[in-house]
Amino acid sequence: xxxxxRTSPIVPSYGESSLAELSSSILASMTGxxxxxxxxxxxxxxxxxxxxxxxxxxxxxxxxxAAPFLSELAFNSRPLTAGFPATTxxxxxxxxxxxxxxxxxxxxxxxxxxxxxxxLNGLRWRDDVDPVGWQPKPTLFERAAWAGVTPVxxxxxxFAATGLTRAALRGANYRPAxxxxxxxxxxxxxxxxxxxxxxxxYHADLDGAGHEYGVxxxxxxxxxxxxxxxxxxxxxxLPFGAVLYVTADHGMVxxxxxxxxxxxxxxxxxxxxxxxxxxxxxxxxYAHPGAAADVLAAWREVxxxxxxxxxxxxxxxxxxxxxxxxxxADRIGDVVAAAAGNTxxxxxxxxPKESALVxxxxxxxxxxxxxxxxxxxxx
Numbered sequence: 555x556x557x558x559x560r561t562s563p564i565v566p567s568y569g570e571s572s573l574a575e576l577s578s579s580i581l582a583s584m585t586g587x588x589x590x591x592x593x594x595x596x597x598x599x600x601x602x603x604x605x606x607x608x609x610x611x612x613x614x615x616x617x618x619x620a621a622p623f624l625s626e627l628a629f630n631s632r633p634l635t636a637g638f639p640a641t642t643x644x645x646x647x648x649x650x651x652x653x654x655x656x657x658x659x660x661x662x663x664x665x666x667x668x669x670x671x672x673x674l675n676g677l678r679w680r681d682d683v684d685p686v687g688w689q690p691k692p693t694l695f696e697r698a699a700w701a702g703v704t705p706v707x708x709x710x711x712x713f714a715a716t717g718l719t720r721a722a723l724r725g726a727n728y729r730p731a732x733x734x735x736x737x738x739x740x741x742x743x744x745x746x747x748x749x750x751x752x753x754x755x756y757h758a759d760l761d762g763a764g765h766e767y768g769v770x771x772x773x774x775x776x777x778x779x780x781x782x783x784x785x786x787x788x789x790x791x792l793p794f795g796a797v798l799y800v801t802a803d804h805g806m807v808x809x810x811x812x813x814x815x816x817x818x819x820x821x822x823x824x825x826x827x828x829x830x831x832x833x834x835x836x837x838x839x840y841a842h843p844g845a846a847a848d849v850l851a852a853w854r855e856v857x858x859x860x861x862x863x864x865x866x867x868x869x870x871x872x873x874x875x876x877x878x879x880x881x882x883a884d885r886i887g888d889v890v891a892a893a894a895g896n897t898x899x900x901x902x903x904x905x906p907k908e909s910a911l912v913x914x915x916x917x918x919x920x921x922x923x924x925x926x927x928x929x930x931x932x933x
Contacts (some may be wrong), residue, residue: 610805
């Protein structure tokens with residue numbers, strides 16, 4: 555198992571080179587808004603943004619033999635930062651709105667619903683939480699349509715009407731694709747349908763292989779080879795002048811048995827805690843009234859250098875979430891813990907499925923924060 559070194563946290567480069575700037579620059583490159591084109595992307599009428607869930611920059615660079623096409627694109631490229639937490643819910647919110655997490659409010663895998671009404675799981679959602687009310691900012695797709703660009707979203711049919719899709723990615727013509735070949739074919743067809751079109755194509759299986767088997771596993775390596783062929787097929791069929799961008803929502807690290815700290819077996823990590831949110835690599839800890847300072851002290855003492863532990867105010871001040879809309883501040887834990895090295899802060903009884911994963915993500919390490927920004931165009 556490759557161990558992630560304990561270094562300083564990578565605070566996302568909001569405003570300069572994060573996933574938010576990728577989305578805003580893509581739309582600006584299609585509308586001629588030079589001021590919003592922070593990344594200086596070339597002007598075009600057709601763009602495909604291929605999002606490979608879990609394809610971290612460091613993972614791609616470490617597995618070049620399995621992904622020769624993507625690795626060649628990466629040779630003269632620089633990575634972006636995903637944002638915090640480095641997790642699908644938050645990063646799709648960032649990609650889907652072109653805003654940093656603190657502004658769009660999709661602040662983690664599990665976050666508290668204000669008013670003491672439990673947690674919202676952003677992948678499973680709750681029927682009593684309105685996705686548009688939860689994330690009310692205009693999406694990239696809505697803004698594209700207003701500018702006369704046809705927005706298309708290609709992904710699994712099961713994702714079409716989820717709370718996450720409605721919150722972060724609403725406004726596109728959703729086209730289902732159940733396999734890699736179908737994803738390529740539907741994406742290419744959408745790019746040929748209109749002279750002004752923005753296509754988001756999303757593939758989730760690499761992330762699934764990493765979670766179940768680890769990013770050091772043959773299963774992950776073989777899946778990466780399939781992803782490489784997917785990107786190559788889309789690139790080879792682009793209309794003239796179109797641009798394909800390839801990115802990811804986060805990277806991943808493998809977590810071994812000795813690197814797991816179980817809050818359900820350490821009473822001091824549960825004392826004063828009303829709700830435990832987030833996920834094992836990025837925790838939102840919500841304290842009972844008046845207990846926040848004691849919870850912060852206990853988490854710092856127990857975790858030591860195995861996590862970066864901040865109060866809510868400290869994490870906001872240090873820029874972990876980017877500018878935070880006051881309406882969303884209470885969604886952030888009273889205490890925020892980002893795992894260092896290969897540590898995971900699990901909850902074996904409360905979260906048995908999440909606690910048993912091999913590959914995990916969410917934190918502020920290089921392996922999780924850095925994601926590719928690859929580009930190809932048949933000019």
